[in-house]
Amino acid sequence: MLEPTSPREAVNEYLAEVQQELAAATAQNHKYRLDKFLTWTDEVGLDDMNEITGSLLQEFKQWLMGDVAKVTVKNHLSTVRQFVEFCEDINVAPKGVGRKIRLPTIQLGEDVSDVHILQKEAEMILEYCEDYEYATLRHTAFYILWHTGMRASALTGLDIGDYDNRANVLSLRHRPDEETPLKNKERSERDVYINDDVASVLDAFLDMHHPYVEDEYGRMPLLGGTQGRLHYTTIQRNIYTVTRPCHYTNECPHDRDLQECEATSYNTASKCPSSVAPHALRKGAATALRKQDVPKEVASERLDMSGNVLDKHYDKRTKREKMELRREYLNGI
Incomplete structure (x- = not known):
């Protein structure tokens, strides 16, 4: 029964x-x-x-x-x-x-999403934030995710004590007992370098905007809110918001009336066809590293992913871009 x-x-x-x-x-x-x-x-x-x-x-x-x-x-x-x-x-x-329930059959290549943020788009967003939202939570979260390629869930698990502002290093640690696990557990633990520009924005956020509220375990989150540690959805909604073209250009590529568009609020930004989730920053960051000819092994360790996964799901370079990099090595041989 x-x-x-x-x-x-x-x-x-x-x-x-x-x-x-x-x-x-x-x-x-x-x-x-x-x-x-x-x-x-x-x-x-x-x-x-x-x-x-x-x-x-x-x-x-x-x-x-x-x-x-x-x-x-x-x-x-x-x-x-x-x-x-x-x-x-x-x-x-x-x-x-x-x-x-019959799952659809996926052909080779159909299981790979092409949704990623382009470097020129990221640069435009950062330029906008530099002028109008400097060192806000939105600016800081976007910059760290774009620069490091880390998962948003890893970002929310960072504490202030995980940031070495003298060496510009973020230390990612697996803490499942305190509800901040890393995806691959201890294998995901690593120290991640951030450049001076990212560190300056993070320092300014800590000085000007951090509410300094501990989480329920008595830990002080690196990117905290008035309720303590941020939930993943808070990061997600901020990234959806800041990646809407109308947010950082004041123009809509979809010819929508900004006064009537359903995607212009913080809670509905995901309905914009051009806004992206945090994972698109991870894909974009991986592609940017490979376009800069960063060795696969270095990129894999920084991003916490295998070389095969990097190639299949995250490296969004075109075939021509890959050829141009190979040509630089092969010239003169």
Whole structure:
């Protein structure tokens, strides 16, 4: 006998479970994808997970497809499958229904996202921040993420004590017991150098804008807010905001009326077609390092990723750009 449970109640139970097992950024991705699922259940009037069927899940898949990239659909469905199987385990969904979700087949190259921020765009944003938002949280977070290529979840886990302002070094450490894990645990631990310009902005943020509020573990976050340690979504919303072209150029490349556009507020900036999430800065930073001919081994260690992953998912140089760098080495041979 199944226990009647609404989709929202089931999702909340699932998220409470996975938050104990997954890195913060991964758990946040699960929440985002399941929010889409809840939107769909509201639209179709599904109010009890007991009633979920293979045909309904196929309808959800079709609902997702639209203009969304195939890899995005696959990621969403994979999360929903895990969620439905969890529902089976706690006896609120029919046994075996989760395995009826058919994931789309991804061809070679289709699993690689091209969403990354270009160096010229990053330079324009930094120039705007230098003039109008100097050393604000938004400016500081953007500059560190762009310059270092670190994950936003790693940035939120940094403490003031992890910053050596004499050597311009940020020390990333895995602290799972205090809710600031690194994605690859101890393997992600490293010291990251920042240049003088980034250090100057960070120093100014600490002098002028840091509220100096400890988190619940008595630690002082490097980028803190009035409630203590920042949540990943705070960084995410700030990056979405500052990467909207209208924010740093006062012009819209999509010919939208800025007085009526739904994406012009802090909470809705992600709806701008040109705004990007923090991960796009990581991709852009990786590409910038490779364009500057930084050796793959050096880039891999700085970014905490393998050379294969760097090549496949993060190196966005064109074939011509790669050839030009090879030619510089081969000239005269």
